[in-house]
Amino acid sequence: MNATPSSQRMEWTEGAIDQFLCTEELGYQAIDLPFGRRTPGASRLDLCDIAFGQDLAGKSVLDVGCYLGYFSLIACERGAGHVRGLDIDPERIRQAKIIADIKGYAPEYLQADIERISDADPFDIVLCLNVLHHLADPIGSLRKLVQITRHSLIVEVAGFGGHDARKLNITPAVGWALKGRPVIYVSEGHAVTNEITAKQKYFFSPEAVTQILTNHFGVFCEVQTYRSAFKDRTIIKATRRRIRHLLIVAGPTSSGKSTFLDHLSAGGLPDNVTALLPKGVERWPQVTANRLVRRDELALEEPVLDGLVLHYDILRPKTTGLGAYRGDQALDLITCAESLTVITLRPSKDRLIKQLVQAEILEREKPAKMSRRSLAHAMGRRVLERGPALVGAALSILPGFRGRHEAGKAASRLMQARRLSRDYGAPRWLDRWYDRWSGYVNAVAPSANIINYDPCNRALLD
Incomplete structure (x- = not known):
């Protein structure tokens, strides 16, 4: 549906807007309305600038968990060609449609659960703001959003900032221990124990979401984090290559x-x-x-x-x-x-078996060497395992340590080559792998x- 102002809409008078604001239970998002009116809630123009820039001409935008449609409407105002807002609550969708009509825009609002959608349309920009901690399967939902993102995915996460730390009863000491670590915190999730955390299940440190988007998916060329003024949370913007x-x-x-x-x-x-x-x-x-x-x-x-x-x-x-x-x-x-x-x-x-044998011979003849980075990593692990006393003796054992470590890696590669040589000789073993590969590519x-x-x-x- 086009995001330009709708031609089929009722005329909203000042009195009709006031009546709407008085009779509806609104909040959370501060949406500017005609006659200087506004819904109660927070203004998020800082996030809009991060997500949208100033010109969305021709772009498509998906707003997951749109609530009253604040971000959907800003996308319309900045020229987006197709805007869709999803929310699980039918009451919020009803209110969002009324507000859009008041403002003279026509984004597409749908009642939908992102966790139950199996096949979604792709969008240039996908927003998932303060939603992940409400989901039963946040990682699976994040994977869906990655798959349908053409250009950029913007996620705002509830983590361990002051607002959420108090809600989760996280002490300053525990908060300090979690700081800077890729952590997913699991709430109590029981309505009798804590009504809030019954519907807010998983809380992510910014490092956890950044690591998921950076390392667990191969599609993003850049992942940026921003401090959010909203409830001391974090905005993460991932740009798809x-x-x-x-x-x-x-x-x-x-x-x-x-x-x-x-x-x-x-x-x-x-x-x-x-x-x-x-x-x-x-x-x-x-x-x-x-x-x-x-x-x-x-x-x-x-x-x-x-x-x-x-x-x-x-x-x-x-x-x-x-x-x-x-x-x-x-x-x-x-x-x-x-x-x-x-x-x-x-x-x-x-020919494959012959080349494996040649590779095995070369592996045996290769002089042992180790990069400084690999050596430092391995030495650091040994220090953790055996204690700080190793630090003083490190220089004296480096040559022998380098040789033993590299020899272990070489032995592992030789064993793999021998196993593959045996597998290559088995009837139809290679054919099955070629079939698996071609089947995957065709799919x-x-x-x-x-x-x-x-x-x-x-x-x-x-």
Whole structure:
């Protein structure tokens, strides 16, 4: 429904507005009305500036838990093309529609429970303000909102600020201990014990929501936090990355993905393969799934990328313990892409086993080395386990510690290579993984350009 002023509306006189304000139970949101009238509640223009800016021309906005429609109406005033407000309470929806009519706007208001919606339309901007702590499944609901966000998701969370700390009986000492930590606090949730926390169930520290949006989803290039003047809470704005074309170079371990990417960058692929790939792909930044999940790639901090190449091992559900492709944050990139090309490398079984053996030999011959960051992390863990006495002796044990730690990692990689070599030799084991991968891609991106390639024979496969 269009958010521009409605032509089919009643004329609201000063007396009619006063009667509405006197007879209705209103509050929480301060909405300016004609004749200098206003609903009782808080003005949130600071949050509107964070969420909307000054110009929403042509944008779509979803306001989850819209209450009386304050943010929906501001979105209309700032030029949004389509505004939808959801609230679980039918009485609030009725009042919101009346207020919108008084102001001469026509946002779409629906009584709906975000936890029960299975298929929602995508929106450019999605608001979820002071809602999460009322939900039985806040993480599942947050996942839904992430999936339908085209550009930015704005969440205001009830955490452990003064207002909510008093409500939850959190002492200053406990509050200090929770400060700066990614914590979800579970309230009593029992109406007999505490009527308030019976309907307000989970309270999130800002760090908890930030970590969920940053690390548990692979779609946001930036997550910003703002201090809210409303009840000492926190505003979190997550900006979704946009990729015009994503190329996934996939295959099992030791299938030649790195070599393929080297040839891609150097222009050394066969002409019939190059003809199937997007133009300019050799200049696109390349990222591995592991580095993406660790957020080591600076290129992905850009909100808009013309193109990106993802190096992906189709055995990741097995080697990482995820169990399924749908749980892999690296593949969230697919939802950020306007166009998708997937090239799957399918060398022969014998070739895969040979390359695994070669990798095992190289692993044995590799000199032990350890990055300063990994060493500091491991040493810090040992200090915690064995006490501060280790600090004084650290310099004397570093060389031996580095060697033992790196040797343990190398031994783990060797064991994995041996297991994979055995699995590769099993009947249809690889075929089942190729089938799982192609089934996943076809399910999540049915319009993707799919290419199968034998890197040993440098030949396209049917």
